[in-house]
Amino acid sequence: MTLSLPDEIRTSRLTLRAPRASDAAHLFAAYTQDLDVARFMTWRPQTQLAETEGFIAYCMKAWAENRSRAYLLVLHDNDDVPIGMLxxxxxxxxxxxxxxxxxxxxxxxxxxxxxxxxxxxxxxxPEYFRIQATCDVENTASARTLEKSGFLLEGRLERHTVVPNLSEEPRACFMYARCK
Known part of the structure; x- marks a missing residue:
């Protein structure tokens, strides 16, 4: 697949950029081991820096192979310290x-x-018509984030996603999308 997404996106306060190997330690300190952050995620809190390093290596490989873009969010005044990921x-x-x-x-x-x-x-x-996201039905903060971003609720998907910090059984999710 030919990819025309840019390597960097700038907003008024943020830069969304490609991951770097050096980001793992910052992400581990910032959120990958935080149970509150991981609560509704599809991964458990990471207990070892090596887990975060492996994830960043995976993201970098997927980026290089044009399979996905894991943009790290950094504030304009601190490009070396990621605070999140899209x-x-x-x-x-x-x-x-x-x-x-x-x-x-x-x-x-x-x-x-x-x-x-x-x-x-x-x-x-021209190649993209739909951006979509799901969130657990109990994750009201994520649902509100999508709504603030112009996404519309399309429906509820029963037994859709395993959220290991809440249950080993698939849980219901809301499907949101923004289309052209």
Whole structure:
């Protein structure tokens, strides 16, 4: 797949950029071991830096192979310290996004800013018609983030996603999308 998504996206406060090996230690300190951050994620809190290093290596490989773009979110004044991630998993005509933000940055409107900027850019490209995301039905903060980013609730998907910090059984999720 030819990929026309940029390597970097800038918003008023953030830069969304490619992951670097040196980011793992920052992500581990910022949120990958935080149970509150991981609560609704599809992964358990990481207990070893090596786990985060492996994930960043996976993201870098997927980026190089044009399978996905795991954009790290950094504030303009500190490009070396990521505070979150917006993962764009590429499909034909559709991009499925997931996102995470360190707890101390919650409530500042940073994630809606990042999602909106990414979505506007992606939908301006001829090959993409739909950006979509799911969130657990109990994750009201994530649902609100998507709504603030212009996404519309399309429905409820029963037994859709395993959220290991809540249950080993698949849980219901809401499907949100923004289309052109």
């Amino acid at each position: 993962d764009a998993r590429l499909q034909q005509r559709t991009i499925d996004i997931g996102y995470v933000l360190q707890r101390k940055s919650w409530g500042e409107g940073l994630m809606p800013e990042a999602i909106d900027a990414f979505t506007q850019l992606a939908l301006s490209l």
